[in-house]
Amino acid sequence: MSEPNSMVPSGSSDDLPGISRPEAECKPIGSSSSVRQRAVSGTLWTLGAFGIGILLRFGTNLLLAHLLFPAAFALMSLAAVLAQGLKMFSDIGIGLSIVRSERGNDPAFLNTAWTIQIIRGVILFLFACLAAWPMAKIYDDDRLLWVVPVSSLSLIIGGFGATSQFTLNRELRLGRLTLLNLFERVVQTVITAGWAILNPTVWAILIGMLFSRVVYVAGTHTWLGHGRNRFAWDRSAVRELVRFGKWVFVSTAITFFATQIDRMILGRMTSLEVLGVYSVALTLAGIPQEIGTRLTESVLFAALSSVARTNRDGLHERLLRARSVLLSGLLVATLGVILAGPWFFRYLYDARYAAAEWMAPIAAGCVWIALLQATADRALLSLGNSRALAVSGALNLIATIVFCTVGYSLFDVPGFVAGVGVGNAVGLLVVQVALSRNGLPIHVQDFKYSALLVGLVVLNYLMIRLIGQRWPTVPDWMTAGIVGLPILAVVGLWAALRVNHQLKSR
Secondary structure (H helix, E strand, C coil): CCCCHHHCCCCCCCCCCCCCCHHHHHCCCCCHHHHHHHHHHHHHHHHHHHHHHHHHHHHHHHHHHHHCCHHHHHHHHHHHHHHHHHHHHCCCCHHHHHHHCCCCCCHHHHHHHHHHHHHHHHHHHHHHHHHHHHHHHHCCCCCHHHHHHHHCHHHHHHHCCCCHHHHHHHCCCCHHHHHHHHHHHHHHHHHHHHHHHHCCCCHHHHHHHHHHHHHHHHHHHHCCCCCCCCCCCCHHHHHHHHHHHHHHHHHHHHHHHHHHHHHHHHHHHCCHHHHHHHHHHHHHHCHHHHHHHHHHHHHHHHHHHHHHHHCHHHHHHHHHHHHHHHHHHHHHHHHHHHHHHHHHHHHHCCHHHCCHHHHHHHHHHHHHHHHHHHCCHHHHHHCCCCHHHHHHHHHHHHHHHHHHHHHHHHHHHHHHHHHHHHHHHHHHHHHHHHHHHCCCCCHHHHHHHHHHHHHHHHHHHHHHHHHHHHCCCCCHHHHHHHHHHHHHHHHHHHHHHHHHHHHHCC
């Protein structure tokens, strides 16, 4: 969902005022140089918009944390888990199919996909309404009876989103798509914050989310261009969507449980207050994962699919090079969360969220393992191998349930959070094996980056201990800054140089 203005090819419907790049017109879309340029372009747009979005989100979350009660975050978290689960349980990879299919620009194919998407959205909303009562009984909170149906209206609204969002993703022309996503975030922030100030209830979050979704969907039909969608039903398109999507369906359904089961179990084992604090901690810890997910879904997958269609033999080299760029930056982001997380929650949140100080660093470590998989499994999808992802998600789910339960019984909530990391590691191992069987080994690269991250965290801890023992009167926050900031600065410089080298190398 992003890209840099100087790299948008002129003459396309994705042009922005005053932006042109004549030399891109001379290169075919499928050429390696064109794909590379657009991938870099998309990455820069994504990162720029994401940075602004993060500032808006955390500003809103800080305001809501002071105005609302922790259980409000838990209610929205549970509603979001249900909505996400329903979407993933019915996902046949419509967007993925448009990005990778040879018919990705065929109006009949696109309109059929759009029709299926709308039908799916309506059905999901009805299922969400039916699930509201059981959820209210399971979590013993009648507010879920109306929070769940209202929040699930976003499923119907989102179903009407134009296929232009997927077409631009396929072509790696992400400028307008990124700006539309950013505008949605701005609208949501303004409405949520304004409503919370006037009426500090969970309705502030609900209304902001729904109204911004309407704005986004309207933008996909008007501002993104690429023609209008209309209802259609092409049988050959349906067959292709189902053929590719059957394992995507299984994979996403299982992945939902694997990635959300921690919130379901924790909310049942403890209380909504603890779950609310955990959800707030994940807001910070999940930043690297959100960056990685956006880049892999909007940039990496489209780029790898293009390479897989035109130059299968060069896929491994492209994968390693792309992951080197992504993991270098994501390592810095993950390290920043681990080092700064405790101080962030200690000084910006009140005492009700104190547990987030230790939850965030542990969760960030779990997120790193998930990032290793997220930056790799798109290569399997680009080859049409979605079955391996289903197996990975299934084993991840089983391991997460087992180790979270055992971890909680032995070490309470910290052991529970660590169990999520073990589940992620099992899923990553399956992906590594599947990639090796396809001639795309990544385990050495994963080990090097993970060892570097662990070494830096240990170095930071030992240096803080050393300074604390030698100068015990120095405040803890000052010691953390004296040690952590130089480490982050050095690692950030290293990452920048490495990314620059990879982008320049042929």
